[in-house]
Amino acid sequence: MKRILFLVLCICVLSMKADAERIVGNGAEQYYEEYGDTLKIDGSTTILPIAQKAAEIFMMKNPEITVFVSGRGSEIGINALINGTIDIAIASREAKAEEIESGKEKGVILMAHKIALDxxxxxxxxxxxxxxxxxxxxxxxxxxxxxxxxxxxxxxxxxxxxxxxxxxxxxxxxxxxxxxxxxxxxxxxxxxxxxxxxxxxxxxxxxxxxxxxxxxxxxxxxxxxxxxxxxxxxxxDGSWPIVRSLYMYTNGRPGGLTAEFIDFIMSEEGQNIVTKAKYISIK
Incomplete structure (x- = not known):
């Protein structure tokens, strides 16, 4: 029953893109223990529409899995990954040198997965x-x-x-x-x-x-x-003067659910989500 209610909430929130900057906000940690297999994503509001839609479809394909998606900014997302509170950081820029070093000090290797162009x-x-x-x-x-x-x-x-x-x-x-x-x-x-x-x-x-x-x-x-x-x-072709790549960051080479989600966003279906969100696919 909790699973069904959560999915209904997700779909309602996802349908309101202009107001849906966050599916799960402050205090989200209290919800995680109530679900079985979970995946936690946080970071860039630029990538948020891609991550939200991907999470929605991923959960429909895997009903035993719950994906939490937040959009609190690239820096906050990367720091949350370094601190071990999320599984995937979404970032609309490359990780900074000081973030990479901070991760190493905590045993976290920031691995970038380029998912789109913008x-x-x-x-x-x-x-x-x-x-x-x-x-x-x-x-x-x-x-x-x-x-x-x-x-x-x-x-x-x-x-x-x-x-x-x-x-x-x-x-x-x-x-x-x-x-x-x-x-x-x-x-x-x-x-x-x-x-x-x-x-x-x-x-x-x-x-x-x-x-x-x-x-x-x-x-x-x-x-x-x-x-x-x-x-x-x-x-x-780079003739637009302000081009950037959009990333999902993981702690080293991903495994388990994290790897499955990264593989999904990199698949043809996942890249179609990128295109429908009006960004530029990498495939």
């Missing part, structure tokens, strides 16, 4: 009459040198800047590839998840933000960068 895309409100920005303009918007839309040919209104929190892999990639680790302007609004970034920009006519390609919808407008559009072709 392009990080600047987004604005659909009413903004700007279609293209340069990388230099993006950098200057985020470091505070460009403050008004009129400097880019838009309305005479202040640019409202949204960024991700420091635990986010998307933030790390944006900081490295757009800002070149320059300091983000102090008046930028920080949001914790990808779906909140979309909602924030959609609700503010003069906002700018950035998301993974899978979160683009009609409520926001994706900008071109240097004349390039974030298409599958441009992401695959």
């Amino acid at each position: 392009g990080v895309v600047p987004i604005v409100h659909p009413s903004i009459k700007i279609a293209n920005v340069t990388m230099e303009q993006l950098r200057n918007i985020y470091n505070g040198k460009i403050k008004n839309w009129k400097e880019l040919g838009g309305p005479d209104e202040s640019i409202v800047v949204y960024t991700r929190d420091i635990h986010s892999g998307t933030y790390t990639v944006w900081s490295e590839k757009v800002l070149h680790r320059d300091t983000i302007r102090t008046d930028a609004f920080v949001v914790a998840t990808s779906s909140r970034m979309v909602r924030s920009v959609a609700e503010n006519k003069y906002a700018i933000g950035y998301i993974g390609i899978g979160y683009i919808d009609k409520s926001v407008k994706a900008l071109k960068i240097d004349g390039k559009t974030a298409t599958e072709e441009n992401v695959r």
Whole structure:
């Protein structure tokens, strides 16, 4: 009976992508002992839609298994794997050198499994009459040198800047590839998840933000960068300037349920999940 109730809850939560940043949140550990075979996944909100759908299908194929999926950010997911509280960390960036070293100190070898490709895309409100920005303009918007839309040919209104929190892999990639680790302007609004970034920009006519390609919808407008559009072709060939790989991390070479789930996401069926989530498959 508990199993059936849990699956109903999972399906309900999964059907509400915009609000489903977490299937199991704080205090999740108290649930784990109530189920038999379990698999615990945590990390990037970028990869969350892929992990959620994969978990749903995996459980339907294996009704004796329960998969818990959370989305608290790449950094938190990797640290949870290092601390032994989860089985798989989902991360929208590569593990940092200090994370790899921290893992080794605790006997954990962070093994990366690349499951998809992604392009990080600047987004604005659909009413903004700007279609293209340069990388230099993006950098200057985020470091505070460009403050008004009129400097880019838009309305005479202040640019409202949204960024991700420091635990986010998307933030790390944006900081490295757009800002070149320059300091983000102090008046930028920080949001914790990808779906909140979309909602924030959609609700503010003069906002700018950035998301993974899978979160683009009609409520926001994706900008071109240097004349390039974030298409599958441009992401695959690297001509889109903000390309990254999406990962699942395990403690060394996986075995048991962890290996089965990784194999599933790498299979043709699993890669179809990647494609349906609007990311780019690796096969």
